[in-house]
Amino acid sequence: MLRRALIFVLGLVSGWLPSSAAAEGTEDAQPPAPTETAEEDWFEGELDNSIYEARVVEQRPVLSAGASNISAAEIARSLPTSGSDALRLVPGLRIVQHSAEGKGHQLFLRGFDAVHGSDVEVLLGDVPLNERLNVHGNGYLDLYGIIPEVVSELRVHKGPFLPWQGAYATAGSAVFELGVGPQLRPGLMRTEVSQRGRLRAVVLAAPSGLPDEVFLASEAVYDAGFAADREAKRGALLASYRSPSFAGFELSTLLSAQAAAWESPGVLRFDGISEHGFYGTYDTGGGGSSERLLARIGLAREHEGTRLDLSVHGALRRFELEDNYTGFLLYEDQGDAKRQLEHARMLGASTALEQRIKRLSSALFAKLGWQLDAGDEREAQVGTSGAAWQTNRRLGARIHSLFAYAGLRMSPWRWLAMLASLRGDLFIYSAENHVLDRKAQKNLGALSPRVALSFPVHRALTLFVDYGRGFRPPEARSITAFRPGTVEDEELSQYRGGQPTVNVADAIEAGLRATPAPWLSLGTTFFATWMDREVAFDHVSNTNLELFGSRRTGAEMDLRVAPTPWLAFGADATFVDARFEHSAHRIPGTSSWLGRATATLGRDRGPHGEAELTFVTTRYLAHGASASGYALLDLCAGWRLEHFDASVLVDNALDAKVMDGVYHYASRFDLNGPRSAIPVIHYTAAAPVTARFVFTAFF
Amino acid sequence: MWKKSLMLTVLLVFVSLALGVCDPEATEPSPVSLPVVADNTHIEPCTNAQGWTITVTALRVALENLELTIEGETHASLREHLRELAVPTAHAHPGHYAGGEVTGELPGKLLIDFMGGHGESLGAASLLPGNYNGMNLYLRTATAADGLTADDPLVGHTAVIAGTAEKSGTVVQFEALLDVNEGTQVVGGPFALAVDAQTSAKLGLALFTIDPSEKDTLFDGLDFGELDSDGDGAVSIAAGQTAHNLLMKTFIRHDHWGVTVQ
Numbered sequence: 035m036l037r038r039a040l041i042f043v044l045g046l047v048s049g050w051l052p053s054s055a056a057a058e059g060t061e062d063a064q065p066p067a068p069t070e071t072a073e074e075d076w077f078e079g080e081l082d083n084s085i086y087e088a089r090v091v092e093q094r095p096v097l098s099a100g101a102s103n104i105s106a107a108e109i110a111r112s113l114p115t116s117g118s119d120a121l122r123l124v125p126g127l128r129i130v131q132h133s134a135e136g137k138g139h140q141l142f143l144r145g146f147d148a149v150h151g152s153d154v155e156v157l158l159g160d161v162p163l164n165e166r167l168n169v170h171g172n173g174y175l176d177l178y179g180i181i182p183e184v185v186s187e188l189r190v191h192k193g194p195f196l197p198w199q200g201a202y203a204t205a206g207s208a209v210f211e212l213g214v215g216p217q218l219r220p221g222l223m224r225t226e227v228s229q230r231g232r233l234r235a236v237v238l239a240a241p242s243g244l245p246d247e248v249f250l251a252s253e254a255v256y257d258a259g260f261a262a263d264r265e266a267k268r269g270a271l272l273a274s275y276r277s278p279s280f281a282g283f284e285l286s287t288l289l290s291a292q293a294a295a296w297e298s299p300g301v302l303r304f305d306g307i308s309e310h311g312f313y314g315t316y317d318t319g320g321g322g323s324s325e326r327l328l329a330r331i332g333l334a335r336e337h338e339g340t341r342l343d344l345s346v347h348g349a350l351r352r353f354e355l356e357d358n359y360t361g362f363l364l365y366e367d368q369g370d371a372k373r374q375l376e377h378a379r380m381l382g383a384s385t386a387l388e389q390r391i392k393r394l395s396s397a398l399f400a401k402l403g404w405q406l407d408a409g410d411e412r413e414a415q416v417g418t419s420g421a422a423w424q425t426n427r428r429l430g431a432r433i434h435s436l437f438a439y440a441g442l443r444m445s446p447w448r449w450l451a452m453l454a455s456l457r458g459d460l461f462i463y464s465a466e467n468h469v470l471d472r473k474a475q476k477n478l479g480a481l482s483p484r485v486a487l488s489f490p491v492h493r494a495l496t497l498f499v500d501y502g503r504g505f506r507p508p509e510a511r512s513i514t515a516f517r518p519g520t521v522e523d524e525e526l527s528q529y530r531g532g533q534p535t536v537n538v539a540d541a542i543e544a545g546l547r548a549t550p551a552p553w554l555s556l557g558t559t560f561f562a563t564w565m566d567r568e569v570a571f572d573h574v575s576n577t578n579l580e581l582f583g584s585r586r587t588g589a590e591m592d593l594r595v596a597p598t599p600w601l602a603f604g605a606d607a608t609f610v611d612a613r614f615e616h617s618a619h620r621i622p623g624t625s626s627w628l629g630r631a632t633a634t635l636g637r638d639r640g641p642h643g644e645a646e647l648t649f650v651t652t653r654y655l656a657h658g659a660s661a662s663g664y665a666l667l668d669l670c671a672g673w674r675l676e677h678f679d680a681s682v683l684v685d686n687a688l689d690a691k692v693m694d695g696v697y698h699y700a701s702r703f704d705l706n707g708p709r710s711a712i713p714v715i716h717y718t719a720a721a722p723v724t725a726r727f728v729f730t731a732f733f
Numbered sequence: 734m735w736k737k738s739l740m741l742t743v744l745l746v747f748v749s750l751a752l753g754v755c756d757p758e759a760t761e762p763s764p765v766s767l768p769v770v771a772d773n774t775h776i777e778p779c780t781n782a783q784g785w786t787i788t789v790t791a792l793r794v795a796l797e798n799l800e801l802t803i804e805g806e807t808h809a810s811l812r813e814h815l816r817e818l819a820v821p822t823a824h825a826h827p828g829h830y831a832g833g834e835v836t837g838e839l840p841g842k843l844l845i846d847f848m849g850g851h852g853e854s855l856g857a858a859s860l861l862p863g864n865y866n867g868m869n870l871y872l873r874t875a876t877a878a879d880g881l882t883a884d885d886p887l888v889g890h891t892a893v894i895a896g897t898a899e900k901s902g903t904v905v906q907f908e909a910l911l912d913v914n915e916g917t918q919v920v921g922g923p924f925a926l927a928v929d930a931q932t933s934a935k936l937g938l939a940l941f942t943i944d945p946s947e948k949d950t951l952f953d954g955l956d957f958g959e960l961d962s963d964g965d966g967a968v969s970i971a972a973g974q975t976a977h978n979l980l981m982k983t984f985i986r987h988d989h990w991g992v993t994v995q
Binding site: 304312581582614616617619656657658659660661662664690691692693696700708709710711712713714715717 | 755756757758759760761762764798800803805806834836837838840841859861862863
């Protein structure tokens with residue numbers, strides 16, 4: 035009892051950092067055991083319930099060709115530095131940090147440059163995390179409130195083929211499920227330190243004998259940064275509770291708090307490496323801070339094949355960012371720095387009903403939901419003195435989002451499983467643009483038919499064919515913009531996205547998954563997506579620009595081999611050809627190939643290790659420019675005892691100089707040099723070789 | 734046996750990919766250099782909305798940073814295109830609809846004497862390969878640093894336009910000194926050229942007295958008879974006058990600027 039109390043206290047304490055700049059929530063936990071896999075009658079052997087063993091059997095059946103489930107064990111083995119960093123485990127998903135820890139990543143998936151989340155939907159359980167109101171980007175994702183140690187599963191659905199995939203799922207969705215398995219109870223303490231001055235502490239309290247969803251976790255991080263202008267501090271707290279019987283219902287609650295403050299190194303021109311060094315900066319003084327408080331309460335009841343789910347969620351959010359990606363190009367005297375500020379509130383509710391029909395091996399399901407996002411956005415030009423000298427944006431906005439879907443899941447024959455649905459979404463916007471002195475209201479909708487067919491033609495082989503439509507609602511400020519061409523000689527420096535509308539993407543995919551033996555799994559998927567309009571977030575103007583239609587075609591392959599319980603290999607590769615249809619130019623930032631190869635050694639006790647090689651081929655940029663690909667080798671070695679684990683990780687072991695994010699646009703950072711408006715390559719650097727020592731105490 | 738082979742294969746993949754790690758490289762498109770000259774072939778006699786036929790005899794302008802733009806991947810919506818077919822709007826230039834990504838430029842301060850310096854070299858523009866469809870420029874105030882003598886009428890102003898206006902036998906000599914806010918940008922003048930590494934062309938920076946798209950004129954709104962209130966046949970237009978503001982507003986519209994290909 036005393037020990038549990040101590041854990042609880044430490045969990046709270048670890049949320050405090052020595053610095054004063056930002057409130058840091060904290061919390062956390064450890065990777066829970068893999069959730070129960072769907073047993074199949076052909077499967078030989080016991081399901082793996084360990085937290086670390088590398089076994090192919092962790093893979094469980096999926097509903098569409100591009101879906102996959104990343105288990106708690108996989109997450110635990112990779113020791114991600116944050117919830118956002120855990121997305122690196124998603125095959126074919128590339129994340130880019132162009133600031134420092136605390137700022138949301140830029141995401142690339144299936145040929146989409148999802149920027150900060152405009153094309154990748156992320157949910158925490160059933161709570162959507164894409165911010166429909168965010169001053170920095172449409173659908174902005176901040177995943178630093180998710181503590182990887184308590185993620186029980188990361189479910190990935192590439193493409194928009196499943197009914198519950200909502201706004202921003204044009205490229206796909208990722209769902210973080212939280213839970214702590216019995217192996218990690220009653221809790222753990224984890225500390226991490228790197229030679230570059232990064233400290234991380236996690237405390238998890240999860241009393242034994244309780245459901246997986248009952249835990250309290252905290253996380254605190256201080257990072258001095260691997261180079262100048264990259265200091266970051268953040269913290270997170272996650273509290274989850276579930277009661278199997280609460281007035282006849284199953285009750286679940288979740289509370290998430292997070293805070294972060296970070297510096298922003300900005301970008302470096304490729305031609306500036308010789309002067310500033312590969313990891314140099316222009317010392318533009320950028321940075322940001324954010325806080326979020328999120329809560330969810332859910333009720334569920336299942337009776338005679340009928341399941342009813344009710345949930346309410348809400349969030350408070352503050353976000354502030356200052357950056358300068360163009361130097362003195364636009365404003366020679368004051369500089370081009372911008373400061374953005376967001377205050378937002380979110381409230382939502384949903385109810386879902388599912389009725390199983392045993393005779394037909396099928397189920398009818400339906401769900402209704404509503405969410406209100408309200409907030410204020412501000413953006414100002416900031417001079418070299420730090421004072422704002424021009425207001426670019428002052429917007430108050432509300433968005434009501436309503437959705438309903440209904441569908442049928444059935445398996446009329448052993449060789450066919452079908453998930454067909456029709457989803458409708460309605461967005462009710464109201465906004466007041468105080469800069470333009472305009473108020474506007476607009477209602478927009480989208481209808482999304484989807485069908486996912488799987489054909490388990492053999493116990494070791496399943497084929498998939500899927501069709502679906504994803505959608506991306508416009509950002510709120512677009513509804514107050516002047517229509518293009520209606521104002522003679524208006525300098526079109528404001529929103530130029532044309533008429534606001536819900537952008538839709540139609541996608542198809544076909545694939546197969548073969549599991550000829552319990553220790554071998556391989557799959558391949560061919561996919562294609564067409565988008566009527568493409569919107570690219572422009573960091574220079576901080577606007578989304580309307581682009582020509584685009585299409586993406588490609589293929590994904592993955593292989594997992596576990597010849598022994600202590601050895602496993604995995605590899606995945608994604609090829610994508612992403613182009614604008616009008617010009618046939620490639621979509622900037624995308625690459626033709628990316629993939630990963632992993633070798634894992636070890637079991638629950640004793641020595642363990644992992645080697646992972648990630649590769650990305652040439653990144654195609656705007657205007658015909660390109661940046662070379664890269665390969666990153668990450669190594670991990672450690673030793674596990676019953677109550678302790680000590681691991682050493684070497685990230686970027688080859689010390690490759692990697693341009694993480696690469697962009698092609700004009701800038702002027704040298705006021706003594708001539709001004710040029712011709713685009714050049716800019717990049718943000720990935721971290722050099724970094725050794726992390728991670729010590730974990732299990733209670 | 735085959736398991737060992739598989740493991741060996743995987744290890745080889747690791748090693749080969751690891752060997753691929755090297756310093757980052759980047760490939761920039763090579764800019765194409767094209768000469769730019771002053772082009773006065775579009776400064777032609779025109780009849781304005783008030784019925785005056787204007788002939789320009791002198792036109793000098795101070796500007797800087799000529800930018801050349803491609804459409805990029807931005808576009809007008811299909812609905813807009815369809816609407817354009819049915820009801821042509823007054824906005825036919827790329828500046829209104831095209832994204833106008835700047836990928837070409839002639840940087841620096843320019844002082845252009847259109848009438849006295851036709852064909853005069855303004856410098857060499859650098860253009861990345863692409864399909865160009867627009868141009869921008871920035872207007873500025875001329876100073877002695879431009880090499881002007883202190884008594885040059887252009888000093889302290891953006892442009893000097895002189896000429897004659899004739900209507901029903903009445904002839905008025907006019908001179909306008911235009912003052913435009915420093916850094917005022919003219920966005921979206923026409924410039925159509927597909928540029929690649931083999932492109933060899935001379936570009937002309939042109940001012941259109943007659944808007945080629947809408948056929949309105951640079952001098953619309955000016956009634957020279959009213960301006961010549963003393964009837965001496967000479968009119969001076971300067972800042973502070975309504976006529977100045979009318980002419981200045983038209984002068985900074987992209988409708989009257991463009992880059993021609995010679």
